[in-house]
Amino acid sequence: MITAERKPMEEIIASVRPYNRILLVGCNECVTVCAAGGRKEVGILSSALQMAFMQEGKTLDIKELTLERQCDPEYVEELVTVIDQADAVLSMACGCGVQEVARRYKDKPVYPALNTKFMGASERQGVWAERCQGCGDCILGLTGGICPVARCSKRLLNGPCGGSTAGKCEISQDVDCVWQLIWDRMKALGIENRYEEVMMAKDWRSSRDGGPRKIIREDLV
Amino acid sequence: MSLKKRLSSKEFVVLAEMHTPKGVNISELVNNARRIKGRIDAVVIPDMDNGVMRMSALAGGVLMHQQGIEAVINVYCRDRNRMAIQGDILAAHVLGIQNLIVVKGEEIANCDHKDAKVVDDLNEIQILEVVNGLQNGTDMAGFDLTGAPEFTLGCTLGKFADQASLEKEIQAAKQKVDAGARFIITPPIFDIDYFLSAADKIKALNVPVIASVFLIKSVGIARYMAVTEPESRIGEDLIKRIRKSRDRENECLKIAGESMKALKGQVDGVLAVTLGWEHRLPTILDYAQL
Numbered sequence: 001m002i003t004a005e006r007k008p009m010e011e012i013i014a015s016v017r018p019y020n021r022i023l024l025v026g027c028n029e030c031v032t033v034c035a036a037g038g039r040k041e042v043g044i045l046s047s048a049l050q051m052a053f054m055q056e057g058k059t060l061d062i063k064e065l066t067l068e069r070q071c072d073p074e075y076v077e078e079l080v081t082v083i084d085q086a087d088a089v090l091s092m093a094c095g096c097g098v099q100e101v102a103r104r105y106k107d108k109p110v111y112p113a114l115n116t117k118f119m120g121a122s123e124r125q126g127v128w129a130e131r132c133q134g135c136g137d138c139i140l141g142l143t144g145g146i147c148p149v150a151r152c153s154k155r156l157l158n159g160p161c162g163g164s165t166a167g168k169c170e171i172s173q174d175v176d177c178v179w180q181l182i183w184d185r186m187k188a189l190g191i192e193n194r195y196e197e198v199m200m201a202k203d204w205r206s207s208r209d210g211g212p213r214k215i216i217r218e219d220l221v
Numbered sequence: 222m223s224l225k226k227r228l229s230s231k232e233f234v235v236l237a238e239m240h241t242p243k244g245v246n247i248s249e250l251v252n253n254a255r256r257i258k259g260r261i262d263a264v265v266i267p268d269m270d271n272g273v274m275r276m277s278a279l280a281g282g283v284l285m286h287q288q289g290i291e292a293v294i295n296v297y298c299r300d301r302n303r304m305a306i307q308g309d310i311l312a313a314h315v316l317g318i319q320n321l322i323v324v325k326g327e328e329i330a331n332c333d334h335k336d337a338k339v340v341d342d343l344n345e346i347q348i349l350e351v352v353n354g355l356q357n358g359t360d361m362a363g364f365d366l367t368g369a370p371e372f373t374l375g376c377t378l379g380k381f382a383d384q385a386s387l388e389k390e391i392q393a394a395k396q397k398v399d400a401g402a403r404f405i406i407t408p409p410i411f412d413i414d415y416f417l418s419a420a421d422k423i424k425a426l427n428v429p430v431i432a433s434v435f436l437i438k439s440v441g442i443a444r445y446m447a448v449t450e451p452e453s454r455i456g457e458d459l460i461k462r463i464r465k466s467r468d469r470e471n472e473c474l475k476i477a478g479e480s481m482k483a484l485k486g487q488v489d490g491v492l493a494v495t496l497g498w499e500h501r502l503p504t505i506l507d508y509a510q511l
Contacts, residue, residue, distance in 0.1 A: 203336035
């Protein structure tokens, strides 16, 4: 899923300060799962904003709404009935959702309330970690299902480097050495002979380096 | 007289662009440069221009310096992050390079290593600011340097097809001048009258304006550019002139030389861009009477 974190309150307050009426829009998908921008977080942010503005002697009219998917035009269309009642939109979706609202409602200022972080997975309650960089040419089949592109600090395709100690990365004791994980997994699967295969320089065209990406499925268009 | 002094004393400057080799054989580069030594004020060394992996501009600039020719090297953002850019800029100073032009790198999709990872850590304005910081003795992280470099910094003006796009490009160039650029290189000028009609707006940036003159090498190239780059404003008259000439190659050199001559007195300098025909620069300079 796409993970996100709420921006600092001061930054959010500064972005909506010029407005009297805002539409605060959450999303029911990834940002709900990572507890950043779902219905609950919309309610909390709404209350926090109202309190902050009250302290400044100002009232802020906030309408709360949480869409099923803010990155989907079909659901973003639901805002059409309420958009005119707001001077600006404060979106609690990931960057995809913010942009979809901005694309659909061209004359309405849209501000992000979240910082979109990464594609990741939940490690345990309240902890999410990066798993995928969307490089567009998946090599997980070669690395025992563990991605060095997303999880090696140096993005090494032939690791480890000399900075791996006791299974931890040199940048922090909190970061696993992904090449240790890959080696352990390959051994467990009995495919450690594959470790010797040298991976060639990666073709980054399929990643963001090749320019903004698009998928066109002719069978669905 | 150094390029810096010529620019500040409003002397007309003549620059010529020369590419580093794709390999380590430097004889052609060095020989071509020696042929025009004394006739030009500095040689401009692009860095992986047109997206072709070549010997770095820094090495090319040092080779010029070794020949007693002042060098101007290009700096851009695509392949180096802020650490590498700063390191190379410090290296450039101690190796004798006195001038930099901050340019926009070619898109990786148009390069000869299309599968490379793009860096783009900084943009042109940010690089100019970084160089200023280094000149003031501080790196981008705020640490003090032991000895600060010194450069004459230049920037480029983007291509413009009409007055509206010129306004936009001038606005972008103004940001670069505000960030520390002390001279500006124009896109290749083919329609001199049109360029001169816009020149006042460029001169209003209050830094020396150096006009690029691009050597068209054939009718085919002229036609191709006229179609694919309408902002070049290559007209039918120019194409016809080359086509009707008995010695087309010489006519191309003559056109480039005449353009340089026509621009003298109108701008602060010219930059001859010959893309592989650097050995013909002496003839072009003859026609330009430079």
